[in-house]
Amino acid sequence: MIDHVRRCLELADDAGPDHGSSGSAKAHRKLVRQRQGVKYDAGRARAIAATILERMGEAGRARMEGLLVVGPDGKSTFNRLKKPAQRATGRGSDQGPGRGA
Template sequence: MLHVFFTPSPEGLTWGEKRTGSPESCFALVLALKCFQKMARFPSPDEIPDVVVNRVRHCLELPEDIEPDHDSSRSAKAHRKLARQRQGVKYDAGRARSIVAVAIREAAQAKNNPADLINVAIEELLRLRLELLGYTTLEDLATSIRAEVNVTIFATILQRMGEVP
């Protein structure tokens, strides 16, 4: 499956080459694009398996001593913006958090498993073409909102039961 998800198209290679000034920078941009296409977020360099890095390096026909390098944090930011534009995805963490909170709150009325709530949030962000929030952010939101919803559900049940004789 590696070749399916992490092999840049010839057009993608040309796109990367036209937007960068060095093999290292092109490597970093194309690698960021391929990871973003698969994960809907930009992983940190230490999260990217060597086998993925080597696959993209091979496709770019670069020697093994060439490493992906954005050159600067400013270039890395520009590369992320280029990849988002190419994928038609927006980065808006504040809006994404609001959307996730609403989606989780609604789903928590019927679901209690945090993983299910996180999946609902991810599906909604993907549907709206927004970059995914980090996993810990999604987990924290799911945990806290689920607790709030559960408190409300339990209070409603107690109210309906009335006083116990």
């Protein structure tokens, strides 16, 4: 969503949202939880995360850690994966089934 807004407003890639004070972000999370009927339980969330990490195994944990590696461009692998796909280009890309020569 942030990338979409950034493109629409023709902002630089490093421009990000300003959430105001941390109190505003906290209040927003609380409203979202209320609307979704979810209770905040940090202890349970940590327990679930620990269980997932245990089940993931060493190879899975290494892949997850690899997503956090920041490259020379200042972006992590995870951020590069979130980038939306570009429109197809090249010969025949605009031809659907049954079209063309």
